Amino acid sequence: MTPPSTPTAPEVRLLADAVVTLDDSNRVLTPGVVDITGDSISWVGAPGEAPDPAGAEVLDVGGLLMPGLVNVHCHSPMTLLRGAGEGLPLHDWLTGVMWPREAQMSAEDVWWGMTLAADELLRYGVTTTCEMYLWSESLARAASTAGLRSVVCSPIVDGPGWHRFGTWEEQARAAVPLRDTFADDPLIEIGIAPHSAYTVPVEALELAASIALEQDMVLHTHVAESQGEDTHLREKYGSVPRLFERLGLLEVPRLLAAHCVWMDDTDLDLFAAGGVAVAHCPQSNAKIASGTARLTDMLDRGMTVGLG
Known part of the structure; x- marks a missing residue:
């Protein structure tokens, strides 16, 4: 799962205690952010690096967030x-x-x-x-x-x-x-x-x-x-x-x-x-x-x- 390099404004932002990315580096982010735009993941990363959520719905889901x-x-x-x-x-x-x-x-x-x-x-x-x-x-x-x-x-x-x-x-x-x-x-x-x-x-x-x-x-x-x-x-x-x-x-x-x-x-x-x-x-x-x-x-x- 490799998110786009240029983030777009998310519609939904998920905040989790840990995010298993399964990207090219197999990063595990503690804590982590996953942005969703439409029906796609538009950005994954650490909270301090996250783009401006603008008007996104922000959900603190806690726990572990990972691909299905x-x-x-x-x-x-x-x-x-x-x-x-x-x-x-x-x-x-x-x-x-x-x-x-x-x-x-x-x-x-x-x-x-x-x-x-x-x-x-x-x-x-x-x-x-x-x-x-x-x-x-x-x-x-x-x-x-x-x-x-x-x-x-x-x-x-x-x-x-x-x-x-x-x-x-x-x-x-x-x-x-x-x-x-x-x-x-x-x-x-x-x-x-x-x-x-x-x-x-x-x-x-x-x-x-x-x-x-x-x-x-x-x-x-x-x-x-x-x-x-x-x-x-x-x-x-x-x-x-x-x-x-x-x-x-x-x-x-x-x-x-x-x-x-x-x-x-x-x-x-x-x-x-x-x-x-x-x-x-x-x-x-x-x-x-x-x-x-x-x-x-x-x-x-x-x-x-x-x-x-």
């Missing part, structure tokens, strides 16, 4: 299912608890679930999410209405309860008209999300990659989340990253892979060379006891890693 947090892997409307399936491994949790319930969910349910989640996220400083969930249009409208910035990735799942959204091919092709629907919404970006290599056929992965390349979309998917999933796919394909390499997914410049727990050195090297970003989900991984992602090894390879 980003949750890079969410199924936020699952707030409605909170507590269901506690203590189950991933496969049993998905097939026995989540998918049967989600098969009954309506677009309105998702709207309310996302509205509840947005309230919780914004209250604790998360201003941007990357979402993967059913009824994506309803989800996106709820996020936008709440003022939450979100990359809403249109899902593709070939499984129980999902055929009401069409075949996997129809689900994949729905991403482009959904993107067009929100083209003028400054808070919403549409991506595409084949759920995982174990819930869609390889042809769906190939189609999603093709659409992501043609439309410059984020492609978001789960990778090597659990040991059981990894063992099965490693026997079948070598590993998910090796499968992605063969199918051309590593050519997608905006590929975001969630979890990435069961990765060997070759897998990490492939993702690092392909510029794949990783959504590291330690709380989720701990909850279902799926393992510990090799975070340090990812960072040592220069990979981009965010928290989900």
